[in-house]
Amino acid sequence: MQKLDCDVLIIGGGPAGGVCAVTAKMNYPSKEILVVREFEVQLVPCAIPYIFGETLGCSDKDVASCGAAVDMGISTLLGEVRDIDFSGKIAFTTKEAIHFDKLVFATGSKPFVHDSLRHSLGLEGVFTVAKNKDLIDKSKAYIEDKNEVVVVGTGFIGIEMAMELATSGKNVTVVGGSKHILKGAFDSEIAMQAEAILMRAGVKFIGDDRVTAIIDENNDNIVNGVELKSGKVLDAEVVILATGYKPNTELAQKVGISLGHYGGIWVDEYMRTANHDIFAVGDCSARRAFITKVPSKVMLASTSSAEGRVAGSSLYGLQYIKGFSGTIAIFSTMIGESAFSSAGVTEEEALEAGTDIVVGTFSGVNRHPATIPGAQKQYVKLIATKHGGQIIGGQIIGGTETGEMINIIGFVIESGLNVYKLMSMQVATQPMLTAAPTSYPITMAAVNIIAKMEKR
């Protein structure tokens, strides 16, 4: 067994591990940083759906580069850590014994499949959306000449997969266990607009039913269809299980690291476990929501990156006294020609939690005047606390600019700002790039909230 030595050992080479490594090297240039990663080629996780349609078309176009890390002098090792001796500070792969000073779990997540469907994973034609190039290539090749596809799950990955497959000519049905798609990120009235686009693209959506069984009628180990709770049966040559992800904590559990809610590794605001030499970042950590502080299942590479930066700056004592006080859950996606974005809590979530809120909306256009070629409708919804008018959530539908507009709302939420701050915020507006200065939609939605709060 080969003996290796490093200062900081990071297990996992995804977004969280990568950003943590780069940040650590920047903060502690004299320290030896070693990243142990499972795959030679790391996919960009959020773009996996685009491999299946014409947007990317193949997994070779979805490869994450780690050139910058290598240039900085960060070492990487292909392998899998299988055991850890905490007292001796040694991690073991099958071939190496790696001595470390600080250890970071960045082991990511694995597809979650409900118990009732798990035994069907062996059938030909049944796939999860794994962050693994070989598996993705296999499923892509299999789907290539098939036509009838059932996507199980109505989260971002499921919907993006469905749209890509539909626009490349497949007959796609999405089955979700919730009435509307993208539940949690969007309120019903906004999700319904996304559903209308799905339908126009030829995707069928069954929201009020769920898949209870995957069918292999001929007993030939090849999928034929799915059975729904209602008893209805759908034909399927391919079934894609996009039913979420779960923290990959096999190793952590084996070596006795304490887990938090939803199976993630428990960490504090600086991403430290109870042992301050051991950190966890990214999807393998237990998260909570920024506003409500309740356990959160949200898994996003952007959150993982922010966590990686906090951990990478806190390995040898606290440097930036801020920490990571929960995920704001900022999402974006593109459905057809429209972008849908969300940050913070939705109206439905807030009401369910009994929060006193005021909601403001504004419908406008993303260019000014509206006659500018390519102008698209823009809709902004803001959710504020009734007492104080603090912004706690926002949702936007619009053109591609929506992806950055939601980051303004994210920033407002993260900074704890209220509608009065937003009311006279200074923005740049330009005919070819934004809405009109006189009716900038974020400002107008805030003004709408003020009007309701003060009931004039």
Added chain:
Amino acid sequence: MQKLDCDVLIIGGGPAGGVCAVTAKMNYPSKEILVVREFEVQLVPCAIPYIFGETLGCSDKDVASCGAAVDMGISTLLGEVRDIDFSGKIAFTTKEAIHFDKLVFATGSKPFVHDSLRHSLGLEGVFTVAKNKDLIDKSKAYIEDKNEVVVVGTGFIGIEMAMELATSGKNVTVVGGSKHILKGAFDSEIAMQAEAILMRAGVKFIGDDRVTAIIDENNDNIVNGVELKSGKVLDAEVVILATGYKPNTELAQKVGISLGHYGGIWVDEYMRTANHDIFAVGDCSARRAFITKVPSKVMLASTSSAEGRVAGSSLYGLQYIKGFSGTIAIFSTMIGESAFSSAGVTEEEALEAGTDIVVGTFSGVNRHPATIPGAQKQYVKLIATKHGGQIIGGQIIGGTETGEMINIIGFVIESGLNVYKLMSMQVATQPMLTAAPTSYPITMAAVNIIAKMEKR
């Protein structure tokens, strides 16, 4: 003379006056609001250049709607206020005597032309870019069948005019008094990238010279060319003077309102003159810069709108204790396929003012992975104070999303946040809409500043 009566009289129906009227009606629904405006049809000022090319093609597509104001019960009157009796609180047009309780100047700005060129304004073929539909229609009709155009001025309006005219087939030369275009908004290295796009579009740019005379060689009252300081002469069938705007304060001066710097009406943070019944908003007010607090010549409809909101909420006592503490000067423009945006102070401005700064930059791509169709380069430059790392300026080059990204930086400047806040800010990232989560360019530029500040 007809006698009219109102509570709030707003002189001017541009962005500042319009937003002020709507805000006032929202805040004081029982008050009678009257807007006196000069033109039946109000152009959207920032889109005027697009009338001259194929983007809009005619002024009828660039009309601002005041439907919302009318629906709210705001009255408007076509006319021009020519005198004011402050003791009796009466404003006089040629036909009406309007009694008011509160008065808001929103008289906007007029094209500024240097003394040495002013006498040439009478020549056929010499135009300013006035916010006046009739004048714009006249110049557009005149230019239609001409070919040789000289644009004097290298600000946003001049450059946008030049690009629109060039892409519609004219032979365009831009002459500026400064070495680089868009001075004040962009540092030289960024302006040079914009200049390269101009040149590729066929626009000639003469930066190190300036127009000293407009030539009418045949004494037929038709322009033939321009003479430069160097002695060089350029042929010109059309000369467009895009040499900035000056506050329209004729009325204010006549009635003895105190002016501030650069000829604007002096106002405090709530847009009040020394007389708290008299306000001024928009381009006719004297502005100062948000960060440096020095007098500012920046005129933007977005700033005017923010001022209109502050005044409209402060007419009868202060409601929202925030005020307007200076213009952040947030600009955007589109040059060819690239958007250029700026907020706050530039590096050159900061150094000239002797500010201790640290500059951070990042070059990336606006989609992830970079293989996503339509991906464009994205460049972010941030300027922070050396002591504390507070963000005081930013510049971005990228795709259309740049127009909203700069608003994130604007918000950071307005909120007084520093690079440490930005380092772990939570953002939404999505392959089709944004840069990668692991290298979100605003974060990366902030990280670059931290690295320099802490010189590790």
